[in-house]
Amino acid sequence: xxSVTQLGSHVSVSEGALVLLRCNYSSSVPPYxxxxxxxxxxxxxxxxxxxxxxxxxxGINGFEAEFKKSETSFHLTKPSAHMSDAAEYFxxxxxxxxxxxxxxxxxxxxxVNP
Amino acid sequence: EAQVTQxxxxxxxxxxKKLTVTCSQNMNHEYMSWYRQDPGLGLRQIxxxxxxxxxxxxxxxxxxxVSRKExxxxxxxxxxxxxxxxxxxxxxxxxxxxxxEQYFGPGTRLTVT
Numbered sequence: 337x338x339s340v341t342q343l344g345s346h347v348s349v350s351e352g353a354l355v356l357l358r359c360n361y362s363s364s365v366p367p368y369x370x371x372x373x374x375x376x377x378x379x380x381x382x383x384x385x386x387x388x389x390x391x392x393x394x395g396i397n398g399f400e401a402e403f404k405k406s407e408t409s410f411h412l413t414k415p416s417a418h419m420s421d422a423a424e425y426f427x428x429x430x431x432x433x434x435x436x437x438x439x440x441x442x443x444x445x446x447x448v449n450p
Numbered sequence: 451e452a453q454v455t456q457x458x459x460x461x462x463x464x465x466x467k468k469l470t471v472t473c474s475q476n477m478n479h480e481y482m483s484w485y486r487q488d489p490g491l492g493l494r495q496i497x498x499x500x501x502x503x504x505x506x507x508x509x510x511x512x513x514x515x516v517s518r519k520e521x522x523x524x525x526x527x528x529x530x531x532x533x534x535x536x537x538x539x540x541x542x543x544x545x546x547x548x549x550x551e552q553y554f555g556p557g558t559r560l561t562v563t
Contacts, residue, residue, distance in 0.1 A: 345490070368549060368550065370551065370552075372554075378556075378557075379540065379554050379555065379556045379557050380493075380540065380554040381554075382551060385549070385551055387549045426492060426493065428493075430550055436481055436498070436500070436544070436550050437495060437498065437508070438483070438495070438542075438550075438552055439495075440485075440492040440493040440494070441492055442490060442491060442492040443492050
């Protein structure tokens with residue numbers, strides 16, 4: 337079985353500050369990991385993905401995430417927050433091999449204060 | 451343009467009135483899936499399909515049906531909707547070639563009164 341835990345349902349940062357959104361996963365097989373972003377009243381957009389290549393993954397809009405197997409983590413970071421980053425962020429895990437199911441965390445709402 | 455489309459985008463209906471939400475993708479993906487999104491619960495998988503005529507239950511399949519008669523279409527059927535099925539629904543598709551990265555439709559907001 338696989339699962340995702342996102343620590344903090346709501347994170348608030350100031351514009352220009354570091355963004356850190358935490359994600360821990362559980363998977364019985366080597367995982368594929370994803371971060372999606374959902375802007376208000378919109379669908380889901382892929383930010384970045386880890387598929388067993390480089391452990392530091394760069395995505396769109398200046399976001400990146402580092403896969404740490406020993407910590408079973410895949411935290412999302414951005415050095416400097418913009419007002420436009422305000423959205424809900426979802427971490428997801430897919431088991432490798434023939435397990436195609438995508439399991440999502442409950443989401444973290446990011447607020448950016450001026 | 452590669453995309454996943456859903457119809458309708460918004461639907462208000464009454465308890466017990468059968469409805470279908472359509473989902474179509476133009477990327478020749480073999481894998482398709484339905485999710486529902488509820489506040490504080492994230493996205494939960496309802497049903498998925500590995501290919502034509504191959505479907506299986508996800509985490510919350512009760513009250514839903516699906517079919518996969520063509521590769522591009524994966525409709526979600528609510529035979530007798532109830533208020534607890536009020537939610538935001540997303541269809542997604544993916545393939546082996548993309549390491550099963552899921553491409554999402556725009557969502558269907560369903561309200562059952």
